[in-house]
Amino acid sequence: MSAVRRLVHDHWKVVATFAAIFVVWEAAVLLLGVKPYILPKPTTVLAQMSTRMPTIVDGALATLQPMLAGYVLAVAVGVLLALLVAFWQGFRDTLYPVIVFLQIVPKIAVAPLFLIWFGYGLLPKVLLVFLLSFFPIVVSAVTAFRSVDPDILDLARATGAGPGRIFWKVQLPHALPTLFTGFKVAAALSATGALVAEFVASDRGLGYLLVGYSNNMDTPMAFATILVVSLMGLALYGAVEAIERVAIPWHVSRRSAEPELSGNP
Known part of the structure; x- marks a missing residue:
């Protein structure tokens, strides 16, 4: 099966569902006579977006920087903290409660405060994306590293493997599926984090545009901005999922999908 046919086979139901939603949305606005500043038609949103595409693209590029930087930082720091919490009791007793408390604090x-400390610019937005993204990574990574069956670890030690070899050959492969679950959740949150950061700590980007459009009651462009941000988050989620397919092709979730994809019973 070609790559295009496989892609269509995998996602045609999703595309059809969204198409049906947009058709119902369009028809409802027309039949009910809803004013455009309250709820615009999807066709109006797309038309307005096409006329102001340079502005949208410039805002998307500005938003993409803190979104990617904050996400990568969250992955790096989150996995490192998870390793410390998972393998050292002292860090588990002292560091993990602090991490949980930071997650409870409303971002x-x-x-x-980031605006006061760091001013306008890239850094406060990166930090806010980081704060929103890293907690799911830490939680999933701690669970992943601590969920290896002790009997498997004992068997590995019985073969003479040292701690390093056990980690790379047993614990890390076992942890990868759960790790990628946290990575994907964080990827979805990173777009939200970048947008929220631009509400209060930016003079450009999609969040900044969204505030301006909302204040001017330009609802079609507000919807267009939300659509672009959602597509950016979806693209990052898809990229992480593609990496997951390459990294853990042996996982049961991948193997169980093969018969369906190949068309075999």
């Missing part, structure tokens, strides 16, 4: 309340 939108911290954003103005």
